[in-house]
Amino acid sequence: MLSPKIVKHLNQLQYKKYRREYSEFVIEGIKGVAEAFASKSDVLLLIVEGSQREEKEIIDLIVQAESRSIPVEFCGRKDIGNIKTTDTFPGVMAVVEYTDNTIDDITAGHVVCLHDIKDPGNLGTIIRTADWFGISTVLLSENSVDVYNPKVVRSTMGSIFHVQVIRSHSIFTDLSRLRDDRAYQLVALDIAGTSLPTSFSASASTVFVFGSESHGLPRDLDSLIHTRYTIPGKGQAESLNVAISAGILMSRLS
């Protein structure tokens, strides 16, 4: 049985307000929790479904937690109804502390910048795809969905621990500084650009900027862009999904 205090805390972490207040988020599932342990993040609490405590992979996680003096709590069926963030509880979850980074923490490598991305699945998928292609940083505008939203965390499939995600307080200021103070090239996908090459190289100091699902890039950001590409289509669809566009671009970077 979990204490009412822990149940309340886990419920609070489903809301952005409390995640910000505590600088904590929840990760679910064996793979996600294992990635948390393997990362530089601080794991604060491990929660295991009592009936699964004899599973080999779960035992491994418990042993890891104990070796680092991380508290382990066991929960019963009744608790699960109160703490789960999905229809099915995957047997294990952890509370993880996060630290906020700024653009000053970008030391090297390409940056994928998302302006006002709203769909949690799209954001999670883009972080996972960035990880696949070895892109180290994702920069989010101030009105994007929270990266520690449980749906985002889940759809990153653990990649949230491999990619540095920066939540900007002013994306215009941050992109301007990267461009003017640090000589970054700003490349955008846009319907008015030239055809995206099937394979292309870009300086390590490049930000790839993607507009929102519904509104594209606002004019103030548009004025900062050096190069525009488009992904040519030949069907009747009006546009590509932003995660698909980002995936195609990342896959062509050589």
Place this chain on the structure above:
Amino acid sequence: MLSPKIVKHLNQLQYKKYRREYSEFVIEGIKGVAEAFASKSDVLLLIVEGSQREEKEIIDLIVQAESRSIPVEFCGRKDIGNIKTTDTFPGVMAVVEYTDNTIDDITAGHVVCLHDIKDPGNLGTIIRTADWFGISTVLLSENSVDVYNPKVVRSTMGSIFHVQVIRSHSIFTDLSRLRDDRAYQLVALDIAGTSLPTSFSASASTVFVFGSESHGLPRDLDSLIHTRYTIPGKGQAESLNVAISAGILMSRLS
């Protein structure tokens, strides 16, 4: 006010069982409904939120419905709570009839085949992406999510009316027939394949086969494949999301 009979029917169409029984599905939003009118599908009923009946785009839809003798129903705030499939009702929805196609209806062009795809957003996004790249047919295995599920329909962004989607009763039989009777080439994305070329051409008679999000391709289908490609990565992610893989492959077809 909608009649209880219509409210009941709209609610039934949220379930696959009834969609199959009636061969009908629901499409929401101005763009989706306009695409339905522009398509060869039969629109059976138009439902408009009463407070929006003076909006120009809504009036256009009403005029189109009336010119084709399609019944138009107006609904109030109270109805919306009973019929909406999302948090926000987009002001307009339509009931559309669908016809079931089989592989005998494939006349030309590339086919994207999805084995046991479960995530509605992934399926909708793949249909939208296929439309963008001019791929005419998507073939679904028998245990895939229903293409007329409201979440799938929504995430196609209208492309459900531009791409022929075939729901197979036996994907093994259908792929075998395409391969052996119609000389189709079967190409799969797979972790064991050769590196996907940055640009490649494929005969019009090609099926691109994608495994499920969690299980890849089953062995029986695996034995039918002629060519295997892989999308090389260099980060720590275990895999790419299936919609991203499909999008990257489609974008490289020249």
